[in-house]
Amino acid sequence: MKEYDHKSIEPKWQKKWEDSGMYVASDTSDAKKLYLLVEFPYPSGDGLHVGHVRPYTALDVVARKRRMQGENVLYPMGWDAFGLPTENYAIKTGIHPKDVTKQNTDNFRKQIKSIGISFDWSREINTTDPDYYKWTQWIFLQLYKDGLAYKDKMAINWCLSCKIGLANEEVVDGKCERCGGETEKREKEQWMLAITKYAERLDKDLDDVNYIERVVLGQRNWIGKSEGAEIEFKIKDSKEVMCVFTTRPDTLFGTTYMVVAPEHPFVAEMQKSIKNIDEVRAYLQQTSKKTDIERTAEGKEKSGVELQGIKAINPANNKEIPVFIADYVLAHYGTGAIMAVPAHDERDNEFARKYNLPIVEVVQRPPEKNEETVYTGEGILINSGKFNGVETQRARIAITKEVRGRSKTTFKLRDWVFSRQRYWGEPIPMIYCEKDGWVPVPETDLPIELPEVEKYEPTDDGESPLSTIDEWVNTVCPICGGPAKRETDTMPNWAGSSWYFLRYTDPKNAKAFASTESLKRWMPVDWYNGGMEHTTLHLLYSRFWHKFLFDKGLVPTSEPYIKRTSHGLILADGGEKMSKSKGNVINPNDVVEQVGADTLRVYEMFMGPFDQAIPWSTNSMVGARRFLERVWRAQELISETSLDENLERLLHQTIKKVTNDIENMKFNTAVSTLMVFMNGIEEVGAITKEAYLMLIQLLAPFAPHITEELWESCGQKGSVHETTWPRYDHHKIKETTVTIVVQVNGKVRGSFEAPRDEEKAQLLEVALTIEKVQAHIDGKKVAKTIHIPNKLINIVV
């Protein structure tokens, strides 16, 4: 027998697979289709990370198993290659981002191939390829035509170090999501996408998809749907009305003051009536200087100023109430104004206490609730005129109706800031004409390609580097033919990834982003695995684009992904995140070199639950390697004798468990089950060839190279990956004898072997003969006995 030498085996089979094209998904097969997707990586200069290997291997295991079960599997890969690190590298070195991208993708491709993932490389895509981003631009134009893309001057989050505008989703703790630098608010004209028009459907349709719970919750939370009512308050001695949004119209009688956001136009409109206008202006100035971080950083101490001379009328009881401005009310949410009910809202309560405002309870507090806390729950109304005694849920509708309010649903979700003042992104295909305003580039002119530039840095005034190239910027208006200028902003790097899964179905189509036929064949994605960090960004954006395309009749389903799962991070040995600066990064290249791709794969599947973060342990990895070596050596144990009865049962149990565990992503227990079977083979010391070949098949999805080699050396023809997945015989799984556990008062006192399905009376008889059992019931009366078939006898004394 040869030694197990991964260095010769792995490249050998990788080449055979590539030459045979056996992982190319068929566009003509009648077999059941299965579209498996992992997030395509940003090809960074650091190369592949062991963290990439986990999800790629996991769905590769599923892909290989399902192919063996006869399905036509599409499992593609590509590159999400626009982005800042490449651009920053270009700024530093002067090398064109295109060249950097080429180097990086070549490296990534080579690395991924070295771990034997069965991607269909014939469908490889790259978001920076003009043939690809032509269609990203095309989709933008369709959004524009439908009024879903618009330009707006607005306060955006500005990253001081990237010199770039950021979407809200890209700001984390007031810091830039990408570089971690400080951000501030800045007024700037930006292209926006009206994702909020899809808020309701993005929320509701989560009911119909099979996403893991934490993804659904993350999206729901981000969309922030909230049902309530809009109610108008008259302003005393004025024609003005103030409209508020509330989720608790039932507490209207408890409204003792109102608050409007400092930015609310009401303040300017009413300035003549405001007696303390200087004080108000001082407050406005103070808050406008504050960033969101500062507003929240002050321990949430609420502040505000009363608008003296202004009174609002509570429509429920016609009482005059004061009006405040305070920065705890947000201008962009609801109507930018609230009715304050300090008895039943914690924020209002805090504010009312600080400014000595009346607090009127209108919902009866249940007796068990602490009187110190603000009661925000449901109950029976009090101090509410004719609504006294009504239950809060019903009162919401009744009071809203009484004061002519209207039901209203609001969302936290805000429109998507789509402009970036950067070079390395898709140019936004719009032209500005003095006469005609913003004009879309004609579709026949797409793609608008990125021009060559000398400097990649954004300009000091925050404009894109494209703005300095006059011959590119200056163009003619598609409508009037007069002089006009191109938009120099580019798209954010979420653009290309918002539809890439569609392109895989028909990657070379020059007439459409994908043909209807291809889309019908492959969509929707059956199973999409990716990181939790993309729950509110990529996943929401791509669902939005897909729903838009569905509305246009361009894709066959309203949801792009049927099932979404998520992998846990791989941490460094000590449990910290792997990072270059800490020097604790494990390079998959080194691992493949030293112990082989199969060992790496088996280890990553075995290390722990797939959805859980887990520390890397090079020590533990040797267990995976030892296991493969034992499988290798077990060739020697193949003998002509018939299969041991216990081993046969174990084999069928193994087939069942591995088959189920793969589908449930319990890869760790699938591998351990294979190990148990291997232990069984060694214990018996012999195995039939047939049973050994089944072990090879079950292991094949996890360790595709060594199993090919073993399959071949056992004299089998063709690839193990093209064989039929083993089936188990449920008759052969059942044990003929079972271990019966004997308990006395619930404590284990002994056990014995008995034939399967033995009667209780017989079992009890045997149980009572056990010495230890006798010792524990000695002199006591047996109250009752409990029998769980084929499991245990419990004697209660």
Add this chain to the structure above:
RNA sequence: GCCGGAAUGGCGGAAUUGGUAGACGCGCACGACUCAAAAUCGUGUUCCUUCGGGAGUGGGAGUUCGAUUCUCCCUUCCGGCACCA
């Protein structure tokens, strides 16, 4: 603060329609092989113990013949959101 998730040997983890806690792997100890070492193989490995047993799945109560699993309260850790009316 709110919403999720988690807590099991020296370590990663396994086991739930409630039924032998610690599968599998790592590590460790001892033994075999070897001049020796590595590799490999074998045996053992939750803790305490007066060797009869006893305790034990973050802590405390409860339901049950029986609880890692179900209920209530609490602690700690991780992740997400954060003045959203």
